[in-house]
Amino acid sequence: MTVRAGERDGPGKAGLSEKGDTRVRQRPTDETVGFRPKDNGQPPYLYQDYVATRLRAPKEPLIILPKTLSDTTGPAYGRGPIGELDDDLTRQHAGEPLGERIIVTGRVLDGDGRPVRGSLVEIWQANAAGRYTHHLDRHPAPLDPNFSGAGRCLTDNEGRYRFVTVKPGAYPWKNHDNAWRPAHIHLSLFGSSFRSRLITQMYFPGDPLFEQDPIFQSVRNRGAQERMIATFDLEMTEPEWALGYKFDIVLEGRDDTPMEDRR
Amino acid sequence: MTCEPTLKPTPSQTVGPFFHGALLDEDRSELVPPDHPEAIRIEGTVYDGGGEPVSDAMVEIWQANHAGRYNDPSDRRQYLPVDPATFSGFGRSGTDEGGRFSFVTVKPGPVAGPDTGMQAPHIMVSVFARGPLKRVVTRIYFPDEEGDNANDPVLSSIVDPRFRKTLVAYDEGNALRFDIYLQGENQTAFFEL
Numbered sequence: 001m002t003v004r005a006g007e008r009d010g011p012g013k014a015g016l017s018e019k020g021d022t023r024v025r026q027r028p029t030d031e032t033v034g035f036r037p038k039d040n041g042q043p044p045y046l047y048q049d050y051v052a053t054r055l056r057a058p059k060e061p062l063i064i065l066p067k068t069l070s071d072t073t074g075p076a077y078g079r080g081p082i083g084e085l086d087d088d089l090t091r092q093h094a095g096e097p098l099g100e101r102i103i104v105t106g107r108v109l110d111g112d113g114r115p116v117r118g119s120l121v122e123i124w125q126a127n128a129a130g131r132y133t134h135h136l137d138r139h140p141a142p143l144d145p146n147f148s149g150a151g152r153c154l155t156d157n158e159g160r161y162r163f164v165t166v167k168p169g170a171y172p173w174k175n176h177d178n179a180w181r182p183a184h185i186h187l188s189l190f191g192s193s194f195r196s197r198l199i200t201q202m203y204f205p206g207d208p209l210f211e212q213d214p215i216f217q218s219v220r221n222r223g224a225q226e227r228m229i230a231t232f233d234l235e236m237t238e239p240e241w242a243l244g245y246k247f248d249i250v251l252e253g254r255d256d257t258p259m260e261d262r263r
Numbered sequence: 264m265t266c267e268p269t270l271k272p273t274p275s276q277t278v279g280p281f282f283h284g285a286l287l288d289e290d291r292s293e294l295v296p297p298d299h300p301e302a303i304r305i306e307g308t309v310y311d312g313g314g315e316p317v318s319d320a321m322v323e324i325w326q327a328n329h330a331g332r333y334n335d336p337s338d339r340r341q342y343l344p345v346d347p348a349t350f351s352g353f354g355r356s357g358t359d360e361g362g363r364f365s366f367v368t369v370k371p372g373p374v375a376g377p378d379t380g381m382q383a384p385h386i387m388v389s390v391f392a393r394g395p396l397k398r399v400v401t402r403i404y405f406p407d408e409e410g411d412n413a414n415d416p417v418l419s420s421i422v423d424p425r426f427r428k429t430l431v432a433y434d435e436g437n438a439l440r441f442d443i444y445l446q447g448e449n450q451t452a453f454f455e456l
Contacts, residue, residue, distance in 0.1 A: 060450050
């Protein structure tokens, strides 16, 4: 079986064989599609340097969707009850995971700066060695029997969320020669309506891998890039326990619903 | 309450290939039990621009209930029934090795349009996958609603009939088929919100 260009960064990561010369330039280019003023710092669908976008990015013009109840409403949250330990990824097994214990916390806000309350936040990440608990991750770094790397919580009345976890490791992948993902935590958010649904990645300050990572660089605006990077926060740090990182998230759209009506 | 000035949104990033343990640990693909008297099954395959199935995608749906009411306090049409305990209106399905996803749900009722008039029954769809840096958004319309579909303000805003037709599911008898083509000559129509 040949490996198509769009699949070379596939889930096998370091485990995939290399066939054909489909290498891309390491430095990001400006070959992008989908930039408009309205994009507000959002990445384009097609970003040539990130190979997996090439066959998966829509190319037909998008249809403007007028606002109706179909998209100004949205799910309260997409799952059953939250478990007691779902927000502490260091306590989901018999022992503690290896790695640098961290607290990740921040507020979820709408475009007007209002807190998004009682909203589901889901996260997933690699372990401290840069390995995911996933059958398709074949990076030869150790799995940690005490770390699954998945968590969830609901925001409180100020829109605040908080997770305890370990700092994820960087890991290699097959996008280009000697490609490494910067350490990151995936976050999934719902917000107040269908319009505000967001899946993103949170990065750590000062990571030397930003420059060569096409997923990070797909966001071209420097200010927008900074909105994906957590800040180290001594205030959030728990002395002699865990380092604190703050990461506020701003969702598209605004909450048109009066406070007393919110769930 | 005072509001801060408009804030810039956090950029979207790809869901990547490793989301299953966090996002698909619970099966949320059945919005109603399969033996529900009004249950319908919707199934489809996500394809890439090379015609290959996308095995690492996640499809989410959001819809009104059978009466056309959304399970959200923003939908204030209290003359329509709503029952959050039995119908959330939200569903999530991963794709398998063949790129296939499926849902069991009920057909939604019609919902008010952007101006006066109604929209034809439809389901909102988000598709996330390794690769796309942000979700794609589409809608599922129903093949047995030809009249309403012809008058639907969103469907009729799509000039090209081939493109418009990508939003209408196909009746296979025991299921409605809605394939999603991310790219290529059969590309599904996607929306900008």
